[in-house]
Amino acid sequence: MQSDDDIEKGGRSAGRPRGDAKERIFDAAEKLFTEQGYAATSMRMIAQAASVPLASINYHFKSKRDLMEAIYRRVLGADGRRSDYLDKLEREAGGTPLTVLQIVQTFIESILRLSRKDTVSGAVFKQLIGRAYFEPGDDCIPAEYVQIMDRYRVALQRALPELPEDEVVRRMYFFVGIVAYVMAGRDVMQLLGHCAPASPKDPESLLRSLLPFIVGGMQAPASVA
Amino acid sequence: MQSDDDIEKGGRSAGRPRGDAKERIFDAAEKLFTEQGYAATSMRMIAQAASVPLASINYHFKSKRDLMEAIYRRVLGADGRRSDYLDKLEREAGGTPLTVLQIVQTFIESILRLSRKDTVSGAVFKQLIGRAYFEPGDDCIPAEYVQIMDRYRVALQRALPELPEDEVVRRMYFFVGIVAYVMAGRDVMQLLGHCAPASPKDPESLLRSLLPFIVGGMQAPASVA
């Protein structure tokens, strides 16, 4: 799918046929952790995929665990201030609450923007973040991420005054979960037989079609009885 | 399908202070695989949790992999015909299509019913199923499960004639995903700071409050622009 040579990296490396070893480790580990999970991925697999000796990983990153944390930090840190978009919207709106559509759209678009960032495997990133929600035991998610989520929570509670606050939180749980789920990209549609959606290989368009679904869900009446 | 002598193991079914070793292995493995994942769970952990010697696992089940498949088979096979409830609803409705609410409600309730079934760790089951969607590489889901999902797909397409068929499939992807996500029980709400939902430890009530959210999402207009 992607070529092995990434020449455009940084202002560096005139002669080397490949990018920095550290960078290759990063990319290989990101891909393997994403596709196979943390526990099922060995350092040796990473070393082989990155074409570096095993010890190189322990040199650049201290341990396997530290490598994973570094990956999360790189991915999330690439655009740690993505609530900027929410800030901008709220300034423009003056004092009036944002609509649910605006908030959800901003969230999804910031995710898409982030997924196209400078990491080699932009397409893979979404799965990685998604996996962060499901991988048990590993709490490598930086605090700044928590703050961003809190911003969204407040905005949604303002946009949905007719719902109890804890119901909004519950629905935000669903909202974030479904986005993570789509990002994780697990092909659940195999369960539905051969009638896969139009673009099974295109999580980006899938994320976009999430918008009406989530808005409809968030705005649903509190009870259906 | 435990037709092979579950109770008549050597005729000493009643008398032991604990249940059969095989049963204890089942329960312990189900719990550990669920909580920690397949790769991160070792046979020794299972043996210790089940209070059986290590070799006992390899004797009753051939390998670690076979143990996991057996667990999936037991859990799913416990009520493999849970589309029965959908059948019943459709018969009662005569020829008229079911409502989205009816279909989604039936799905969620059948999940809840299943989760209270004869397995020891009913509460844990939901996570296990949820994990089945996300664990990479392992396709242990029986074919009957696929058929059930297909039944739901057809019912939903009938209930939502104003939506393109592939859009219904996409939304069903979201629908199944969000249920699986809640079943997986990963505490994503930690991201939202200290404002956890009213019942973080109660996935059952969480599943129930999923109903209006999903119905609202399924019935949302195709476009929000």
Place this chain on the structure above:
DNA sequence: GTCTATAAACGGATAGAC
């Protein structure tokens, strides 16, 4: 049938040569 003891391979991490 059940379990102890062990095999054979793999895991992460490191010492030390270059």
Place this chain on the structure above:
DNA sequence: GTCTATCCGTTTATAGAC
């Protein structure tokens, strides 16, 4: 700084005693 060779604990699975 980089890599080879190795350490040492853990893994799954099995052989063989009881």
